[in-house]
Amino acid sequence: MLFKRPTHDHLYAALVAKDASYDGFAYVCVTSTRIFCRFTCTARKPKQENCRFEDTIAACLEGGFRPCKRCQPMLAYGAPDPLTKTLLDQLEADPFHRWGEKDISALGHDPSTVRRVFKRRFGMSFLEIARLRRASLGADALQSGDAVIDAQLDAGYQSGSGFRAAITQLFGAAPAKLKDQQLLKADWIETPIGPMLAVVDDHALHLLEFADRPALPAELQRLKTRNSTAVALGRTTVTDQISEELNHYFQGKIQPFKTRLAAGGTEFERCGW
Ligand SMILES: [Zn+2]
Structure with a gap:
């Protein structure tokens, strides 16, 4: 950035004024609709608390926002x-x-x-x-x-990183609508040989599998059935622990994995390191 970023109030005032001088330099991302617009968009202006300002189209897309059909900010x-x-x-x-x-x-x-x-x-x-x-x-x-994983698998990701960025913008650490404390949490761990999916609860690892493994959807289904629960995107300290242990493993620091495995979980052992 070559210029100092204006304040949120200043940008919002420019948005309300449909100030064309910001075109190409700033975009408004509307958190309530997940759409991003030019300042000059003729659509009704969003409330200030629902506005997030970005200075590139890339940042809007990475935040999980889609371009407004009316003002077509990408053109x-x-x-x-x-x-x-x-x-x-x-x-x-x-x-x-x-x-x-x-x-x-x-x-x-x-x-x-x-x-x-x-x-x-x-x-x-x-x-x-x-x-x-x-x-x-x-x-x-x-x-x-x-279910998050179904959505992700349907959308056909090789890697969860883009999806994760989008989800994190929406929900923070975990989906807001999930009230059931028994949910298992799934999140991606990037490794040098491809992304892995780690499914955990607050205490133990239930599943660790490569994202592109064809059996993954079936394994997730089995896991849901066995635990009578749903799987949502999110992580716990168990995710952090296994992530760190994998990291050490791939750096060649061979040491026993200490992450606790869920009772009845056999998938972990089949990963085959
Ligand atoms: Zn627009």
């Missing part, structure tokens, strides 16, 4: 670049799609040109933007009551 003002517009329109038409370079080629675009154009305009590639859009959809599904 440049004036004459939008046709390449950007076409691809973003395609993305909005089917945001659940798992985009790859072959899809870009199939639309008649050169993937390396697309990468360059998007990186310059947004600081991230089109594929990264598409991944973040899926992540925010996963977050929406979660907010509407779907």
Whole structure:
């Protein structure tokens, strides 16, 4: 940042005034609707307490916000670049799609040109933007009551990190709507050989598995049935402990794992280190 960030009050005043001088420099993320807008958007202005201001589109997307359909904050003002517009329109038409370079080629675009154009305009590639859009959809599904892991698996993530960023913005450490204390908490642990899912309660580890393991959904289902409970996104001190132990393990510091395993849990042993 080259300029000092204005205060929240100042930015909110500019938003209410639809101040066009902020276009391209600041965006409002509306926490109640999970949408981000230009300051000049003609939609009714949100309450100040529901506004979060970001200075890049990347930060809005990473926060799990989706672009407003009315002011289309991802398009440049004036004459939008046709390449950007076409691809973003395609993305909005089917945001659940798992985009790859072959899809870009199939639309008649050169993937390396697309990468360059998007990186310059947004600081991230089109594929990264598409991944973040899926992540925010996963977050929406979660907010509407779907089990988090199902939402995540449906959305088809290789890695939970983008999803996690979106969820963390929504719920903090754990989903707010979850009142049942018996819930198991699931969270991703990044490892050098891929993300792992750790399912824990306050005392013990119930499941630790690689995210891309085909058997993972079945294992989660078994776990839910066996414990007569749901699994929600979140972590406990057990997650921190196993994460630290894995970290040591992958650094080559071989030492016995001390994390307590849940009774009846056998998945852990099948991970095969
Ligand atoms: Zn808008």
